Amino acid sequence: MIGLIIGALVIASKGTNPFTAYKALIMGAFGSSYALSETLVTATPLIIISAGLIMVFNMKFWNIGAYGQYIMGAIFSSFFALNSAPTTSPFLLLTMMSIAGIIGGALWALIPALLKLVWEVNEVVTTLLLNYVALFVLKYFMYGPWRDPASHGFPLSKMFSPNAQLPIILNHTRIHFGIVFGIIIVLVIYVIIKKTRFGYENRVIGENNIAANYAGINIFKNTLIAMAVSGGIAGLAGMTQISGVIHMLQLEINPNYGYTAIIVAWLAALNPIAVLVIAILIGGIEAGGYHIQMIMHVPFGIVGVIESSILFALLGGEIFKTYRIDFRRRR
Numbered sequence: 001m002i003g004l005i006i007g008a009l010v011i012a013s014k015g016t017n018p019f020t021a022y023k024a025l026i027m028g029a030f031g032s033s034y035a036l037s038e039t040l041v042t043a044t045p046l047i048i049i050s051a052g053l054i055m056v057f058n059m060k061f062w063n064i065g066a067y068g069q070y071i072m073g074a075i076f077s078s079f080f081a082l083n084s085a086p087t088t089s090p091f092l093l094l095t096m097m098s099i100a101g102i103i104g105g106a107l108w109a110l111i112p113a114l115l116k117l118v119w120e121v122n123e124v125v126t127t128l129l130l131n132y133v134a135l136f137v138l139k140y141f142m143y144g145p146w147r148d149p150a151s152h153g154f155p156l157s158k159m160f161s162p163n164a165q166l167p168i169i170l171n172h173t174r175i176h177f178g179i180v181f182g183i184i185i186v187l188v189i190y191v192i193i194k195k196t197r198f199g200y201e202n203r204v205i206g207e208n209n210i211a212a213n214y215a216g217i218n219i220f221k222n223t224l225i226a227m228a229v230s231g232g233i234a235g236l237a238g239m240t241q242i243s244g245v246i247h248m249l250q251l252e253i254n255p256n257y258g259y260t261a262i263i264v265a266w267l268a269a270l271n272p273i274a275v276l277v278i279a280i281l282i283g284g285i286e287a288g289g290y291h292i293q294m295i296m297h298v299p300f301g302i303v304g305v306i307e308s309s310i311l312f313a314l315l316g317g318e319i320f321k322t323y324r325i326d327f328r329r330r331r
């Protein structure tokens with residue numbers, strides 16, 4: 001609510017009626033079958049990434065690096081898309097691309113995990129800075145060996161062949177098979193967190209790692225596994241985006257999904273099932289943001305204002321869950 005109010009104030013400052021703008025945003029997100037389909041397309045990577053983030057957030061390991069893990073997953077999977085024969089079986093090629101995306105994201109996530117476990121380097125700093133390293137790796141490929149000679153200098157790869165593209169699951173939309181990946185991942189993460197010993201141990205580590213160590217829980221092993229899973233899932237999201245939506249590798253693959261997914265995970269109260277609903281709502285804000293930009297000339301940046309305000313309010317509100325505010329008159 002605070003995020004929407006701040007967004008309304010910003011919209012009003014530009015001379016636009018915020019109620020009209022929000023109505024148009026809702027229509028652009030959910031007002032037609034096409035609008036809803038675009039919302040689901042936007043929500044798909046958010047569902048996938050945020051489910052993986054919940055895995056490590058439950059351990060109080062702050063993985064802010066899904067942005068970079070998403071990029072590395074896209075790069076690793078693009079290798080097979082760009083270097084496989086057009087006659088390769090779609091099932092085989094998409095499987096190889098999925099595995100490569102998972103490996104790329106997982107390897108990138110293991111770097112800050114090892115730095116934290118071996119030298120106690122703050123994971124917020126390392127995961128955040130590795131995002132920019134990943135972006136420059138992407139720029140290297142886009143301005144270097146993978147740039148399409150026919151792109152007239154633009155940082156684009158060749159278009160993926162049809163066998164490297166995820167199938168569309170609903171005709172006349174862009175809803176692709178990646179959304180099925182997302183639903184499966186959410187259910188698997190829910191079972192892991194709520195129903196397995198590994199999930200229980202991770203929650204104990206998050207509550208008190210000293211007690212967890214005293215109880216014989218292997219913090220080193222659990223952290224490495226959780227970060228590999230979290231990063232691998234983010235890498236898979238990168239693969240689904242380039243294979244299901246963009247059909248090429250380029251600089252604009254919207255890696256900001258990695259940051260937005262943090263908001264989704266926290267709004268879902270680290271509940272994987274709730275991610276499905278929250279991701280669709282946040283995806284609707286992004287899809288509707290493009291709509292109001294086109295018809296009302298409200299800058300798309302308003303979406304960032306709303307989302308960041310939501311995150312600040314959410315994190316600030318944590319104080320009321322942890323502490324009781326007690327007003328007392330000074331004696």
